[in-house]
Amino acid sequence: MSSTAPLILADGITKRFGANQVLTRVSLDVSERDVVCVVGPSGSGKTTLLRCLALLEEPSEGRVVMQGVPISTPAPNKQVKAAGRAVRSDIGMVFQHFNLWPHMSVLQNLIEAPIRVKKMPRDEAVAIAEALLKKVDLSDKRDAYPARLSGGQQQRVAIARALAMSPKVLLFDEATSALDPELRREVLAVMRQLAREGMTMLVVTHEMGFARHVGTRTVFMDRGEIVEAAPGAAFFDAPQTERAKRFLQQFEDE
Amino acid sequence: MGNKRDLSMFKYQFRWDTVWGSFDFLMGGLQMTLVISAITLVLAMLGGLIIALLDMSRFRVLRWIGISIGEVVRNTPILVQLLWVYYVLPIVFGVRIEALVALIIGLALYQASFISEVYRSGIQSVPKGHREAAQVLGLTPFQSFNRIVLPQAIRMTLPPLASNFVQLIKFSSLGAVISVSEITRRGMELSATNFRPLETFTFIAVVYFFICWPLAMAIRFWERRLQAR
Numbered sequence: 001m002s003s004t005a006p007l008i009l010a011d012g013i014t015k016r017f018g019a020n021q022v023l024t025r026v027s028l029d030v031s032e033r034d035v036v037c038v039v040g041p042s043g044s045g046k047t048t049l050l051r052c053l054a055l056l057e058e059p060s061e062g063r064v065v066m067q068g069v070p071i072s073t074p075a076p077n078k079q080v081k082a083a084g085r086a087v088r089s090d091i092g093m094v095f096q097h098f099n100l101w102p103h104m105s106v107l108q109n110l111i112e113a114p115i116r117v118k119k120m121p122r123d124e125a126v127a128i129a130e131a132l133l134k135k136v137d138l139s140d141k142r143d144a145y146p147a148r149l150s151g152g153q154q155q156r157v158a159i160a161r162a163l164a165m166s167p168k169v170l171l172f173d174e175a176t177s178a179l180d181p182e183l184r185r186e187v188l189a190v191m192r193q194l195a196r197e198g199m200t201m202l203v204v205t206h207e208m209g210f211a212r213h214v215g216t217r218t219v220f221m222d223r224g225e226i227v228e229a230a231p232g233a234a235f236f237d238a239p240q241t242e243r244a245k246r247f248l249q250q251f252e253d254e
Numbered sequence: 255m256g257n258k259r260d261l262s263m264f265k266y267q268f269r270w271d272t273v274w275g276s277f278d279f280l281m282g283g284l285q286m287t288l289v290i291s292a293i294t295l296v297l298a299m300l301g302g303l304i305i306a307l308l309d310m311s312r313f314r315v316l317r318w319i320g321i322s323i324g325e326v327v328r329n330t331p332i333l334v335q336l337l338w339v340y341y342v343l344p345i346v347f348g349v350r351i352e353a354l355v356a357l358i359i360g361l362a363l364y365q366a367s368f369i370s371e372v373y374r375s376g377i378q379s380v381p382k383g384h385r386e387a388a389q390v391l392g393l394t395p396f397q398s399f400n401r402i403v404l405p406q407a408i409r410m411t412l413p414p415l416a417s418n419f420v421q422l423i424k425f426s427s428l429g430a431v432i433s434v435s436e437i438t439r440r441g442m443e444l445s446a447t448n449f450r451p452l453e454t455f456t457f458i459a460v461v462y463f464f465i466c467w468p469l470a471m472a473i474r475f476w477e478r479r480l481q482a483r
Contacts, residue, residue: 055389057427089392102388113393116401117392117393161387161391162390
């Protein structure tokens with residue numbers, strides 16, 4: 001458990017669904033305060049990689065390691081399972097379709113996990129939730145139900161819900177893809193602020209502007225492999241591979 | 255218009271007083287109808303849960319039992335089932351079953367097979383993403399089911415359960431065949447003594463309608479509100 005070990009590491013992950021191989025020996029490390037953006041055409045395996053790191057999928061080969069400790073392997077033994085459970089709430093995730101719980105108010109969505117999982121006293125959980133709502137500029141929606149909120153507001157609540165567990169790393173799975181352009185901006189603004197505050201983030205995205213200007217590293221995936229990885233804007237200014245160049249061409253009009 | 259048959263209809267002398275005279279007798283039957291329906295609904299909800307759990311069991315034998323019960327019950331007529339429970343069960347087990355008990359058992363089993371499907375679709379109506387969000391936040395599978403899936407599933411199953419209650423009110427009239435003294439049976443007994451089937455059965459039909467129709471409308475309104483959320 002050396003201090004130089006990456007916060008979270010995908011170590012040679014291969015993932016198959018039946019005969020369909022979605023990831024091929026993908027390795028990716030994320031260190032503290034990194035904002036790693038994963039880009040690539042749809043179907044390239046970005047989301048599956050993220051879901052492996054979020055422990056929603058088990059890798060077919062390879063492993064997920066957090067601060068030097070394996071937390072997910074194919075057919076995990078007791079020790080790995082326990083390690084996975086132990087770091088469960090250190091890995092937060094924001095979904096494309098928000099996945100707020102519709103039968104709970106905004107506040108209830110935020111305090112549910114801290115109270116049930118961290119056994120936090122209710123008052124404390126509420127105080128934290130209120131501070132987070134203020135941060136995402138939704139204090140007035142505290143008692144509203146998700147269905148009453150716009151998509152952008154729902155996603156900001158979902159980010160606040162993830163933050164309520166004070167995760168060490170936050171995974172974003174195309175967090176703005178389901179939103180209209182004007183709603184995207186408010187969500188991206190929150191993500192940018194988190195990056196500024198030093199949150200460790202792994203962001204699967206189609207927002208090239210965010211990857212270029214906010215990301216510390218850009219990873220380009222295609223057909224289940226990492227084709228190219230470069231720090232920050234370098235990937236956009238000087239892509240090395242043909243595939244990456246072709247991919248970036250589609251965004252030139254934007 | 256105006257053939258002999260129609261004229262005979264106009265000449266009919268209504269004798270509604272024969273019905274009013276036995277109003278209390280019929281209302282006692284209605285009370286019985288509602289009590290039977292309510293008890294049966296509660297039993298069917300429990301039975302439906304058992305069948306649903308059998309259906310979703312990890313063990314093949316249990317799954318097979320659950321599915322078989324559902325298929326047999328759904329694909330035989332309810333009246334035949336009632337007759338079977340009333341006449342066959344006593345022969346098999348050598349105990350006399352009261353008609354009322356037989357009716358409740360038969361109806362409950364029948365509704366349970368449908369209610370198990372209601373539960374299943376209620377649980378499946380909760381998007382997978384809601385459970386994944388719970389999982390990522392660290393909730394245990396039990397907490398996730400209890401706090402996230404169940405409250406939403408129950409909300410989805412309440413209107414169909416209410417519809418089942420309406421169905422039970424109507425199906426309980428089948429008790430008349432095995433002499434359970436609910437409102438239809440009492441109507442049969444009354445018309446056998448007052449010789450006024452038209453007034454008697456019309457009145458009974460109207461009573462059923464004015465209980466079932468408002469309930470059905472309320473359920474429809476309720477379902478629309480749920481969908482709007």
